Amino acid sequence: MYAVQAEKLSKRYRVYHRPFDRFKEAITRRPCHQVVRALDDVSFQVPFGDTLGIIGENGAGKSTLLKIMAGTLTPTSGKMVKRGRAAALLELGSGFHPEFTGRENIYLNAALLGLSEREIKEREEAIIEFAELKDVIDRPVKTYSTGMYLRLGFSIAISVNPELLIVDEALSVGDHRFQQKCVDRMIGFRNSNKTIIICTHSLYLINELCAMTIWLRKGRVCRFGKTPKVVSEYLAYLDGGAETDDDTTGSSPADMPYLPEVMIEDVRLLDEKGKRLEQVRQFQTVIIRVKTRRTGPPLKGHLAVGLGQPDGQQIFETTTKISGLEPMEFAGEQVTELVIPSIPISGGHYLARAKVGDEHALRAIDELKSAPFLIESDHPELGIMWIKHYWRPPEVPKIPA
Amino acid sequence: MNIFSLIRGWVEIPFRFRTLFWGFVRNDIRGRFAGSIGGFVWSLLTPLANLLMYIFVFSVVLKMRLKPMETGTDSFAVYFLAGFLPWTAFVEALNNATDIFLGRVNLITKVAFPLELLPLTGIIVPFSLNALGFVMYLVYLIFKGYFHLAWLWLPVVVVVHMVFSLGLVILISSLSVFLRDIKQFIGVALSLWFFLTPIIYPLSMVPEKMRWIMKLNPMYPFIELYHQVLLHHAITWELLGHSLGLAAISFIGGVLFFGRSKYAFADVL
Numbered sequence: 001m002y003a004v005q006a007e008k009l010s011k012r013y014r015v016y017h018r019p020f021d022r023f024k025e026a027i028t029r030r031p032c033h034q035v036v037r038a039l040d041d042v043s044f045q046v047p048f049g050d051t052l053g054i055i056g057e058n059g060a061g062k063s064t065l066l067k068i069m070a071g072t073l074t075p076t077s078g079k080m081v082k083r084g085r086a087a088a089l090l091e092l093g094s095g096f097h098p099e100f101t102g103r104e105n106i107y108l109n110a111a112l113l114g115l116s117e118r119e120i121k122e123r124e125e126a127i128i129e130f131a132e133l134k135d136v137i138d139r140p141v142k143t144y145s146t147g148m149y150l151r152l153g154f155s156i157a158i159s160v161n162p163e164l165l166i167v168d169e170a171l172s173v174g175d176h177r178f179q180q181k182c183v184d185r186m187i188g189f190r191n192s193n194k195t196i197i198i199c200t201h202s203l204y205l206i207n208e209l210c211a212m213t214i215w216l217r218k219g220r221v222c223r224f225g226k227t228p229k230v231v232s233e234y235l236a237y238l239d240g241g242a243e244t245d246d247d248t249t250g251s252s253p254a255d256m257p258y259l260p261e262v263m264i265e266d267v268r269l270l271d272e273k274g275k276r277l278e279q280v281r282q283f284q285t286v287i288i289r290v291k292t293r294r295t296g297p298p299l300k301g302h303l304a305v306g307l308g309q310p311d312g313q314q315i316f317e318t319t320t321k322i323s324g325l326e327p328m329e330f331a332g333e334q335v336t337e338l339v340i341p342s343i344p345i346s347g348g349h350y351l352a353r354a355k356v357g358d359e360h361a362l363r364a365i366d367e368l369k370s371a372p373f374l375i376e377s378d379h380p381e382l383g384i385m386w387i388k389h390y391w392r393p394p395e396v397p398k399i400p401a
Numbered sequence: 402m403n404i405f406s407l408i409r410g411w412v413e414i415p416f417r418f419r420t421l422f423w424g425f426v427r428n429d430i431r432g433r434f435a436g437s438i439g440g441f442v443w444s445l446l447t448p449l450a451n452l453l454m455y456i457f458v459f460s461v462v463l464k465m466r467l468k469p470m471e472t473g474t475d476s477f478a479v480y481f482l483a484g485f486l487p488w489t490a491f492v493e494a495l496n497n498a499t500d501i502f503l504g505r506v507n508l509i510t511k512v513a514f515p516l517e518l519l520p521l522t523g524i525i526v527p528f529s530l531n532a533l534g535f536v537m538y539l540v541y542l543i544f545k546g547y548f549h550l551a552w553l554w555l556p557v558v559v560v561v562h563m564v565f566s567l568g569l570v571i572l573i574s575s576l577s578v579f580l581r582d583i584k585q586f587i588g589v590a591l592s593l594w595f596f597l598t599p600i601i602y603p604l605s606m607v608p609e610k611m612r613w614i615m616k617l618n619p620m621y622p623f624i625e626l627y628h629q630v631l632l633h634h635a636i637t638w639e640l641l642g643h644s645l646g647l648a649a650i651s652f653i654g655g656v657l658f659f660g661r662s663k664y665a666f667a668d669v670l
Contacts, residue, residue, distance in 0.1 A: 023580065072511060072512065073667045090510075091507065091511045095505075097432055099435035100431065104431075111424040112514050115420070
């Protein structure tokens with residue numbers, strides 16, 4: 001049994017140049033439109049309790065697919081079967097009436113998501129609590145900031161406690177702390193065996209939440225499989241078709257518009273025995289090996305190596321200059337290694353990035369990213385790294401007998 | 402899908418989704434008066450201002466005289482309001498109909514819920530707001546001694562009138578998704594329609610040769626039913642049958658059109 005089953009979904013839009021064309025076509029029965037294929041033969045299944053990510057460039061058909069799943073759009077052909085109570089967060093706070101207070105808007109919005117009056121009453125306080133809007137809940141929502149608006153919307157939707165949650169990019173707004181709160185709530189959701197479908201540009205979020213991922217490209221399923229694999233293929237595609245195979249080296253010189261003075265040919269992760277790493281255990285030794293090539297007379301410069309998240313967020317970077325090394329002499333083919341004896345970064349997907357700069361580490365000469373790699377962690381704590389810690393709980397007050 | 406299951410849907414949905422339905426109705430009513438100081442007093446003042454204006458023009462200036470034999474009253478105000486109050490509810494429903502789906506693009510494309518609730522709200526709200534003035538009018542009539550057992554027909558007339566209006570509202574609201582010019586058309590059509598309906602004048606004042614044209618007007622049997630029941634204290638089966646037929650045509654037509662076009666709403670919106 002699947003929570004969601006899509007069979008050969010296709011969606012074609014008719015695009016009319018003028019509104020009159022639609023009318024003309026209805027009368028004369030002669031087609032006056034152009035057909036746009038938003039989705040083409042999309043099939044997939046999501047088992048109960050699974051999380052599915054949907055990635056793809058703008059216009060790939062992600063939103064169309066989500067709308068069909070949410071039930072606001074009807075597919076041109078194909079079938080979509082959902083089982084269990086579904087709540088869709090295609091847009092937070094759609095349906096809010098700006099003149100009404102937050103509390104009044106909770107009522108209608110929750111009813112829209114299918115709650116009965118009694119259920120709404122029961123959950124009202126929890127909704128306000130989660131949205132952190134206790135002080136302003138009786139003010140009209142037109143006085144709310146965008147963040148408050150979104151917090152209320154998310155809070156209502158999550159309170160429905162659906163079997164199936166469909167989320168569209170909704171979390172990309174709001175401050176970082178609330179975002180994390182939403183992600184935590186969704187992880188809780190996933191852990192209580194509910195199904196989540198999430199569509200986002202944040203590959204970080206996809207990695208965090210989803211076991212399986214669909215990569216949509218021009219309305220078709222380009223890849224469908226385990227998240228790490230799909231995401232790394234997608235990233236490779238975004239990087240301009242750079243392959244992630246073992247032996248290929250970045251982009252070939254012939255493709256470059258001009259040749260950098262020093263070229264980074266490869267960045268890869270190795271363990272202490274020199275074996276290539278794709279999965280890293282937290283706190284293991286990691287060696288980042290950077291292969292450079294200089295054609296022409298030797299050139300002085302510095303090398304920078306950093307770690308980041310696939311969405312571009314930097315975690316750490318160091319340079320040979322910061323570390324107090326003399327400028328390196330680039331000549332011919334060379335290998336530089338950065339050794340990290342114990343990597344404290346939390347579980348998730350990351351990549352390494354190397355940069356060559358000039359003698360003063362001012363001008364960047366070349367730059368290359370490694371293939372994404374996975375860090376596996378035994379620590380359940382949140383955040384991007386693990387920090388040594390222990391608790392001092394309050395003392396239990398003694399109650400006099 | 403056949404017509405019976407479509408109609409059954411329209412009857413069931415407001416009960417199945419009653420929380421949401423009442424939410425929409427409440428929001429709609431409150432939304433109308435949100436931010437205004439006068440609040441719902443305006444929904445009484447507007448017909449009152451119209452009443453004074455028409456009394457001035459027709460009763461004072463033009464000195465129109467009603468024959469109690471034909472109309473059941475000699476007071477212009479009494480005659481006028483019997484038709485004008487139901488007409489106002491009808492007009493409000495139709496005027497707002499164009500925005501029922503168009504004005505909620507964000508909601509319809511982003512949240513899945515039974516769209517049937519929106520036209521239903523669009524009928525319930527103007528009829529219940531105007532019911533206020535209508536009840537005051539009825540109280541006035543009782544004081545003036547117009548009460549009669551024939552008034553028991555009133556709920557029937559109102560329901561048939563509402564079903565007729567609902568059909569039109571469904572049709573207009575779904576049609577305007579595809580044809581946005583409807584909005585302008587409705588405005589013009591309604592003001593003409595008003596003068597072609599025997600509200601400010603009794604049918605008996607229309608030249609005999611032209612009366613058959615009046616009877617082609619779909620609003621004619623409804624307004625005449627209000628006049629008959631309230632003032633004439635009688636009901637003619639012909640008029641009732643006429644209006645029942647029109648209500649059925651309008652409702653079934655609206656439901657069919659909506660049933661066929663609703664899947665395309667989100668594409669167009």
